[in-house]
Amino acid sequence: xxxxxxxxxxxxxxxxxxxxxxxxxxxxxxxxxxxxxxxxxxxxxxxxxxxxxxxxxxxxxxxxxxxxxxxxxxxxxxxxxxxxxxxxxxxxxxxxxxxxxxxxxxxxxxxxxxxxxxxxxxxxxxxxxxxxxxxxxxxxxxxxxxxxxxxxxxxxxxxxxxxxxxxxxxxxxxxxxxxxxxxxxxxxxxxxxxxxxxxxxxxxxxxxxxxxxxxxxxxxxxxxxxxxxxxxxxxxxxxxxxxxxxxxxxxxxxxxxxxxxxxxxxxxxxxxxxxxxxxxxxxxxxxxxxxxxxxxxxxxxxxxxxxxxxxxxxxxxxxxxxxxxxxxxxxxxxxxxxxxxxxxxxxxxxxxxxxxxxxxxxxxx
Amino acid sequence: xxxxxxxxxxxxxxxxxxxxxxxxxxxxxxxxxxxxxxxxxxxxxxxxxxxxxxxxxxxxxxxxxxxxxxxxxxxxxxxxxxxxxxxxxxxxxxxxxxxxxxxxxxxxxxxxxxxxxxxxxxxxxxxxxxxxxxxxxxxxxxxxxxxxxxxxxxxxxxxxxxxxxxxxxxxxxxxxxxxxxxxxxxxxxxxxxxxxxxxxxxxxxxxxxxxxxxxxxxxxxxxxxxxxxxxxxxxxxxxxxxxxxxxxxxxxxxxxxxxxxxxxxxxxxxx
Numbered sequence: 001x002x003x004x005x006x007x008x009x010x011x012x013x014x015x016x017x018x019x020x021x022x023x024x025x026x027x028x029x030x031x032x033x034x035x036x037x038x039x040x041x042x043x044x045x046x047x048x049x050x051x052x053x054x055x056x057x058x059x060x061x062x063x064x065x066x067x068x069x070x071x072x073x074x075x076x077x078x079x080x081x082x083x084x085x086x087x088x089x090x091x092x093x094x095x096x097x098x099x100x101x102x103x104x105x106x107x108x109x110x111x112x113x114x115x116x117x118x119x120x121x122x123x124x125x126x127x128x129x130x131x132x133x134x135x136x137x138x139x140x141x142x143x144x145x146x147x148x149x150x151x152x153x154x155x156x157x158x159x160x161x162x163x164x165x166x167x168x169x170x171x172x173x174x175x176x177x178x179x180x181x182x183x184x185x186x187x188x189x190x191x192x193x194x195x196x197x198x199x200x201x202x203x204x205x206x207x208x209x210x211x212x213x214x215x216x217x218x219x220x221x222x223x224x225x226x227x228x229x230x231x232x233x234x235x236x237x238x239x240x241x242x243x244x245x246x247x248x249x250x251x252x253x254x255x256x257x258x259x260x261x262x263x264x265x266x267x268x269x270x271x272x273x274x275x276x277x278x279x280x281x282x283x284x285x286x287x288x289x290x291x292x293x294x295x296x297x298x299x300x301x302x303x304x305x306x307x308x309x310x311x312x313x314x315x316x317x318x319x320x321x322x323x324x325x326x327x328x329x330x331x332x333x334x335x336x337x338x339x340x341x342x343x344x345x346x347x348x349x350x351x352x353x354x355x356x357x358x359x360x361x362x363x364x365x
Numbered sequence: 366x367x368x369x370x371x372x373x374x375x376x377x378x379x380x381x382x383x384x385x386x387x388x389x390x391x392x393x394x395x396x397x398x399x400x401x402x403x404x405x406x407x408x409x410x411x412x413x414x415x416x417x418x419x420x421x422x423x424x425x426x427x428x429x430x431x432x433x434x435x436x437x438x439x440x441x442x443x444x445x446x447x448x449x450x451x452x453x454x455x456x457x458x459x460x461x462x463x464x465x466x467x468x469x470x471x472x473x474x475x476x477x478x479x480x481x482x483x484x485x486x487x488x489x490x491x492x493x494x495x496x497x498x499x500x501x502x503x504x505x506x507x508x509x510x511x512x513x514x515x516x517x518x519x520x521x522x523x524x525x526x527x528x529x530x531x532x533x534x535x536x537x538x539x540x541x542x543x544x545x546x547x548x549x550x551x552x553x554x555x556x557x558x559x560x561x562x563x564x565x566x567x568x569x570x571x572x573x574x575x576x577x578x579x580x581x582x583x584x585x586x587x588x589x590x591x592x593x594x595x596x597x598x599x600x601x602x603x604x605x606x607x608x609x610x611x612x613x614x615x616x617x618x619x620x621x622x623x624x625x626x627x628x629x630x631x632x633x634x635x636x
Binding site (some may be wrong): 053055075076077080081082084085086088090091092101102104105149150153 | 531538
């Protein structure tokens with residue numbers, strides 16, 4: 001039992017009729033982690049979260065929280081609290097009563113109760129808001145009250161269902177940082193569900209990417225972004241150029257791959273491909289540079305023509321058509337010091353280069 | 366342009382006539398209760414409080430009023446409780462045949478009360494149940510539950526399920542969750558249901574007529590008094606009193622309901 005993680009999800013499935021919402025998921029979450037379940041809508045991430053909370057009963061498998069099996073524990077006895085997507089602030093209660101809601105059974109003396117609630121209000125920076133009615137709160141304030149209401153129970157795990165989905169963009173970015181700070185301060189394990197890859201990348205220590213009820217990959221944000229092992233994750237996080245290819249040869253430095261549109265590409269990729277294997281080559285748009293001169297011999301180059309550009313403020317997207325192909329390659333060019341209008345325009349011939357280390361090799365499919 | 370104005374004035378006139386048609390008889394009730402004449406007819410005579418004094422002294426009428434309360438208060442409590450249970454079940458769970466069930470619950474509304482009255486009379490007789498205010502009450506519950514059900518269902522249908530889940534999540538049992546979350550949030554609907562069912566039972570005539578024993582409820586008493594012209598003005602006074610009380614109660618209930626609606630609306634605004 002000792003080697004088991006803080007939260008251990010073992011072979012969990014949830015079927016609704018014929019639909020496999022969650023299909024044989026294994027996950028381990030460490031104590032104090034900020035963990036994200038990321039995926040497109042309908043991938044089963046919310047169902048998985050609701051099974052952790054106890055609102056859904058797994059069809060198969062077992063969930064251990066703090067090394068204890070949870071199957072027999074009703075939701076109102078679980079050491080787990082949840083922040084709901086729409087925050088579920090009780091409309092008939094004020095802020096103080098909302099936050100104190102879960103403490104009724106503790107039968108605290110009034111001064112102790114007030115102190116606990118005021119501490120919680122201070123934690124979420126809403127001191128003095130206790131008497132506010134629920135309908136007088138803004139979206140961001142509701143979110144904080146929902147957080148305080150759950151955290152005051154001192155759960156072992158806090159579950160958050162799309163915690164920032166209802167907020168506008170600016171507030172969302174601010175709350176991402178606040179939420180991460182808050183999590184570090186309280187030291188409670190946070191598990192949250194999101195469909196927003198940026199939110200997952202910003203806030204979490206580790207991410208599990210889900211699709212069609214299965215976890216596709218999990219790991220730290222930078223690992224999933226920089227070194228995805230599956231095409232799904234490479235495509236879902238950020239943007240990616242894909243090329244189909246076949247291993248043409250290998251030596252001590254890496255592999256040489258014959259691709260459909262990039263010609264011969266060399267990569268330092270993992271050695272689990274043999275000569276003759278079919279694979280997918282992936283390149284991030286920001287890892288492809290445009291320049292007439294290449295820095296050293298550790299790069300590959302190819303020529304092309306700019307067919308279209310899209311100015312995005314901080315960067316410009318260039319669509320570069322390669323010889324013998326209609327499908328353009330996406331290149332992201334960082335705009336610094338007002339350089340947005342300097343770059344190559346339509347129909348300009350350009351030379352593209354990239355470092356071999358940034359070439360990703362993925363299994364075909 | 367002129368044409369539109371023409372239609373506008375026509376509609377305005379129609380509205381005024383319509384409102385007068387509906388409310389004039391109601392307004393006449395209190396007016397004639399102060400009229401110093403036995404006969405309800407124009408021209409009116411002098412002002413008097415005689416009928417109001419007489420009303421207070423008519424023990425038969427006050428007894429009937431008491432009977433009506435004795436029936437209506439338990440009826441509104443019982444039918445609202447039953448309506449709440451049914452409304453909760455129909456809105457919270459995906460029940461098999463929920464639509465058929467709702468239809469069945471609503472059926473007493475479309476059965477003519479006279480048929481219902483006869484049917485219940487036969488049923489009570491065959492069970493050997495003696496007719497009394499109890500049997501009137503049972504009949505009234507039967508017709509009040511559907512009203513209660515629909516008032517509460519409309520309230521609970523917009524109810525955010527995650528509020529109950531939040532309560533469970535915060536460590537409350539389902540039973541306490543009902544009392545700490547569901548009931549207070551649905552309270553305006555509960556009050557509306559209590560008032561509505563009370564009113565229905567209070568002024569219901571047909572079922573009471575069929576199902577009562579020796580005791581009579583207020584509508585039955587008033588009806589029996591209409592044979593004696595001298596008693597009519599006191600009935601008018603009582604009617605006026607009931608009118609005022611009802612008006613105040615319904616206004617209060619409506620304000621309560623709107624307050625509740627406003628709150629739950631803004632609560633839903635966040636999602």
